[in-house]
Amino acid sequence: xxxxxxxxxxxxxxxxxxxxxxxxxxxxxxxxxxxxxxxxxxxxxxxxxxxxxxxxxxxxxxxxxxxxxxxxxxxxxxxxxxxxxxxxxxxxxxxxxxxxxxxxxxxxxxxxxxxxxxxxxxxxxxxxxxxxx
Amino acid sequence: xxxxxxxxxxxxxxxxxxxxxxxxxxxxxxxxxxxxxxxxxxxxxxxxxxxxxxxxxxxxxxxxxxxxxxxxxxxxxxxxxxxxxxxxxxxxxxxxxxxxxxxxxxxxxxxxxxxxxxxxxxxxxxxxxxxxxxxxxxxxxxxxxxxxxxxxxxxxxxxxxxxxxxxxxxxxxxxxxxxxxxxxxxxxxxxxxxxxxxxxxxxxxxxxxxxxxxxxxxxxxxxxxxxxxxxxxxxxxxxxxxxxxxxxxxxxxxxxxxxxxxxxxxxxxxxxxxxxxxxxxxxxxxxxxxxxxxxxxxxxxxxxxxxxxxxxxxxxxxxxxxxxxxxxxxxxxxxxxxxxxxxxxxxxxxxxxxxxxxxxxxxxxxxxxxxxxxxxxxxxxxxxxxxxxxxxxxxxxxxxxxxxxxxxxxxxxxxxxxxxxxxxxxxxxxxxxxxxxxxxxxxxxxxxxxxxxxxxxxxxxxxxxxxxxxxxxxxxxxxxxxxxxxxxxxxxxxxxxxxxxxxxxxxxxxxxxxxxxxxxxxxxxxxxxxxxxxxxxxxxxx
Numbered sequence: 001x002x003x004x005x006x007x008x009x010x011x012x013x014x015x016x017x018x019x020x021x022x023x024x025x026x027x028x029x030x031x032x033x034x035x036x037x038x039x040x041x042x043x044x045x046x047x048x049x050x051x052x053x054x055x056x057x058x059x060x061x062x063x064x065x066x067x068x069x070x071x072x073x074x075x076x077x078x079x080x081x082x083x084x085x086x087x088x089x090x091x092x093x094x095x096x097x098x099x100x101x102x103x104x105x106x107x108x109x110x111x112x113x114x115x116x117x118x119x120x121x122x123x124x125x126x127x128x129x130x131x132x133x
Numbered sequence: 134x135x136x137x138x139x140x141x142x143x144x145x146x147x148x149x150x151x152x153x154x155x156x157x158x159x160x161x162x163x164x165x166x167x168x169x170x171x172x173x174x175x176x177x178x179x180x181x182x183x184x185x186x187x188x189x190x191x192x193x194x195x196x197x198x199x200x201x202x203x204x205x206x207x208x209x210x211x212x213x214x215x216x217x218x219x220x221x222x223x224x225x226x227x228x229x230x231x232x233x234x235x236x237x238x239x240x241x242x243x244x245x246x247x248x249x250x251x252x253x254x255x256x257x258x259x260x261x262x263x264x265x266x267x268x269x270x271x272x273x274x275x276x277x278x279x280x281x282x283x284x285x286x287x288x289x290x291x292x293x294x295x296x297x298x299x300x301x302x303x304x305x306x307x308x309x310x311x312x313x314x315x316x317x318x319x320x321x322x323x324x325x326x327x328x329x330x331x332x333x334x335x336x337x338x339x340x341x342x343x344x345x346x347x348x349x350x351x352x353x354x355x356x357x358x359x360x361x362x363x364x365x366x367x368x369x370x371x372x373x374x375x376x377x378x379x380x381x382x383x384x385x386x387x388x389x390x391x392x393x394x395x396x397x398x399x400x401x402x403x404x405x406x407x408x409x410x411x412x413x414x415x416x417x418x419x420x421x422x423x424x425x426x427x428x429x430x431x432x433x434x435x436x437x438x439x440x441x442x443x444x445x446x447x448x449x450x451x452x453x454x455x456x457x458x459x460x461x462x463x464x465x466x467x468x469x470x471x472x473x474x475x476x477x478x479x480x481x482x483x484x485x486x487x488x489x490x491x492x493x494x495x496x497x498x499x500x501x502x503x504x505x506x507x508x509x510x511x512x513x514x515x516x517x518x519x520x521x522x523x524x525x526x527x528x529x530x531x532x533x534x535x536x537x538x539x540x541x542x543x544x545x546x547x548x549x550x551x552x553x554x555x556x557x558x559x560x561x562x563x564x565x566x567x568x569x570x571x572x573x574x575x576x577x578x579x580x581x582x583x584x585x586x587x588x589x590x591x592x593x594x595x596x597x598x599x600x601x602x603x604x605x606x607x608x609x610x611x612x613x614x615x616x617x618x619x620x621x622x623x624x625x626x627x628x629x630x631x632x633x634x635x636x637x638x639x640x641x642x643x644x645x646x647x648x649x650x651x652x653x654x655x656x657x658x659x660x661x662x663x664x665x666x667x668x669x670x671x672x673x674x675x
Contacts, residue, residue, distance in 0.1 A: 016235035018324015028568035072250035
């Protein structure tokens with residue numbers, strides 16, 4: 001930890017899928033772990049997520065994807081993250097991510113992948129260890 | 134995931150059982166409990182088929198009519214969906230329940246940039262009447278009823294269904310469609326909303342009013358406690374919120390000068406089953422009874438059939454686990470048993486692979502067989518309301534009724550459901566419950582087999598439904614072809630007339646039928662409403 005400031009997390013729901021139980025549950029858990037959470041709400045495009053991440057000056061972007069479209073969405077996000085030089089931002093993905101897709105998504109440069117049912121402390125510890133490095 | 138909280142002593146004996154709705158279960162129930170809760174056979178139960186319908190809507194229950202099985206089906210292109218429909222019907226399924234892909238549900242055409250990566254993924258892609266002509270080819274639309282799982286553009290899809298039926302030569306009076314058309318629950322749960330609350334509820338009302346006059350066998354709204362429960366609320370809240378939502382729609386149509394009696398009989402409900410067996414059975418029995426009583430008290434409804442809580446009680450996806458997926462086959466069987474013991478009219482199950490993705494053919498058939506085994510082998514059709522009269526079930530049914538009324542009162546206090554959804558009150562309540570439950574699960578206070586207990590061993594890979602990107606290309610090709618070959622002048626005129634109706638207070642349904650019949654696309658019709666109504670903004674609950 002290099003600063004007193006709370007870790008700021010943008011939780012985002014990209015794409016058209018509206019299943020947000022997981023995102024909201026994680027939002028509660030991160031808040032309880034002392035982080036500041038900005039929730040984008042539903043139906044966000046990747047450019048709008050990146051724009052909000054820059055505006056809100058967040059340390060972490062967390063995507064929640066349940067529709068099965070995680071590969072195209074992550075690909076798009078990472079292109080834009082590179083373009084905007086957000087290499088300091090920790091990028092996480094959660095939701096319905098089949099195990100065979102985990103290496104594919106990792107290779108794109110996503111830092112952490114947390115399929116549904118991951119214990120809260122696994123996510124919060126990972127963020128605390130890796131954010132702002 | 135919906136299990137009760139158990140407090141145990143050091144020897145693993147159960148000291149206390151607390152159901153999710155907050156009711157404590159006693160170790161033994163006797164006649165004294167019935168007295169304690171003021172149970173009265175004629176007031177609280179009545180014979181099956183008699184007011185207040187606690188026991189059943191029908192005097193002979195499943196003896197006179199087996200339940201309708203309606204697995205949620207649809208993926209890829211209309212051609213593939215048509216094949217799967219026919220397969221399920223050939224195996225004895227008696228109704229359809231159409232799954233649409235997300236672009237269709239959100240009112241985007243398949244070639245819209247917002248649709249990228251999603252065309253045909255979680256349901257069938259529908260751009261125009263052309264697609265319905267393929268999807269419903271060779272299906273007897275006067276005999277097979279269809280649930281249409283769509284909400285924000287449900288009015289469009291109901292118009293499309295009427296159009297395809299008429300094109301095939303069926304009269305609009307003979308068809309039976311049940312568009313989900315419950316936008317308020319989308320704003321609480323499932324999230325497929327487009328327009329702001331007020332105009333969105335007006336569109337629901339337009340469909341109800343139109344169906345009352347033109348589509349006598351259609352059920353213009355299916356009020357879904359189901360998805361709110363999936364999002365985390367308790368079983369009692371599921372019923373309370375569904376009823377409060379239904380009242381919002383009834384009020385909208387009553388305000389147009391109609392009597393509830395004349396349309397509420399075509400309302401249907403979509404309710405959820407997972408978690409504790411007894412709590413669910415009591416929930417459904419209490420719900421049937423309360424619905425009939427409340428319709429009488431609030432709206433003066435007298436006609437017997439208009440008081441029926443009809444609908445689909447389906448096995449919920451949230452009960453299923455990704456861990457040890459074959460356990461979900463067993464869970465599904467128990468959920469189906471719960472549905473049967475509750476007197477469900479129509480049922481469906483999430484298949485065992487649905488914790489991952491939409492079901493394979495094998496998994497969908499297995500769900501259908503689960504129902505058939507219950508009804509044809511195990512004896513669930515033998516007698517009506519087999520648990521009726523049980524000291525436990527009758528006491529619990531009374532207690533559930535009280536809980537449901539308590540939760541309804543809370544929503545009344547914030548000004549009714551439209552207000553409760555606009556302010557985010559319900560969303561915040563549901564999200565908080567979901568978090569509390571997840572914490573309990575992680576702390577081991579509630580048990581989920583294969584997740585936080587008995588986790589050893591059998592984590593096997595299941596064969597999964599694969600998405601094929603070529604489906605999107607095919608769909609987009611057909612759409613482009615359509616735009617080139619249809620009468621675009623007629624389309625523009627119809628869309629203009631639709632816009633005019635949307636801006637006035639006129640019912641938009643006849644204009645949507647005109648649009649569908651000249652092959653306007655779902656995106657074009659949805660965009661007319663986007664221009665007129667704008668888009669919903671979620672209240673911030675964090």
